[in-house]
Amino acid sequence: DAKTTQPNSMESNEEEPVHLPCNHSTISGTDYIHWYRQLPSQGPEYVIHGLTSNVNNRMASLAIAEDRKSSTLILHRATLRDAAVYYCILIDYNQGGKLIFGQGTELSVKP
Amino acid sequence: DAGITQSPRHKVTETGTPVTLRCHQTENHRYMYWYRQDPGHGLRLIHYSYGVKDTDKGEVSDGYSVSRSKTEDFLLTLESATSSQTSVYFCAISQASGGGKLFFGSGTQLSVL
Numbered sequence: 658d659a660k661t662t663q664p665n666s667m668e669s670n671e672e673e674p675v676h677l678p679c680n681h682s683t684i685s686g687t688d689y690i691h692w693y694r695q696l697p698s699q700g701p702e703y704v705i706h707g708l709t710s711n712v713n714n715r716m717a718s719l720a721i722a723e724d725r726k727s728s729t730l731i732l733h734r735a736t737l738r739d740a741a742v743y744y745c746i747l748i749d750y751n752q753g754g755k756l757i758f759g760q761g762t763e764l765s766v767k768p
Numbered sequence: 769d770a771g772i773t774q775s776p777r778h779k780v781t782e783t784g785t786p787v788t789l790r791c792h793q794t795e796n797h798r799y800m801y802w803y804r805q806d807p808g809h810g811l812r813l814i815h816y817s818y819g820v821k822d823t824d825k826g827e828v829s830d831g832y833s834v835s836r837s838k839t840e841d842f843l844l845t846l847e848s849a850t851s852s853q854t855s856v857y858f859c860a861i862s863q864a865s866g867g868g869k870l871f872f873g874s875g876t877q878l879s880v881l
Contacts (some may be wrong), residue, residue: 691870699874699875700872701858702872706869756813757827758810758813
């Protein structure tokens with residue numbers, strides 16, 4: 658299974674953009690890049706996913722490098738409610754679609 | 769919110785007793801997963817299913833078995849619970865199409881004394 662590498666923790670100020678990086682140098686052509694987040698005492702929550710092109714939704718943007726070996730989750734204006742652990746995960750639906758979580762990045766947001 | 773229900777939400781049991789956790793979905797999704805989450809280990813995949821009666825092992829499957837006799841139900845069984853299986857257990861579902869979202873349940877807190 659392809660692995661991802663993320664910083665253990667990051668800090669941000671409220672209402673500022675946040676760029677959460679993820680390295681996945683062994684990604685295969687059929688791996689989708691997914692981002693999930695987990696708020697305290699809750700199950701993980703889907704944020705965004707993509708394959709090759711950059712993606713935007715109401716929660717965030719996903720920027721994928723041209724070689725696909727890295728990606729960045731962008732929160733355009735961090736709020737206190739965005740404080741969570743963010744997981745970058747590769748999923749190959751040709752291999753059963755299972756998610757293997759890494760340690761994730763713990764994001765703290767300061768008022 | 770996706771229709772996923774985990775039961776029970778909390779359970780306390782004794783070492784050596786069998787325990788079954790249930791995950792029920794109303795979305796007719798093909799894939800279902802069981803994860804456990806422990807401090808310092810993050811989320812680890814126990815077993816997953818890619819269809820009725822089709823299951824496979826994850827990262828930490830020892831001591832656990834699963835069954836999926838209907839699309840909507842995925843059962844996780846601890847045949848003889850041990851204290852090391854004290855954890856929070858999450859069920860997740862996803863559609864069959866490539867790149868689909870995963871939806872997680874609210875979790876089951878299991879304590880084995």
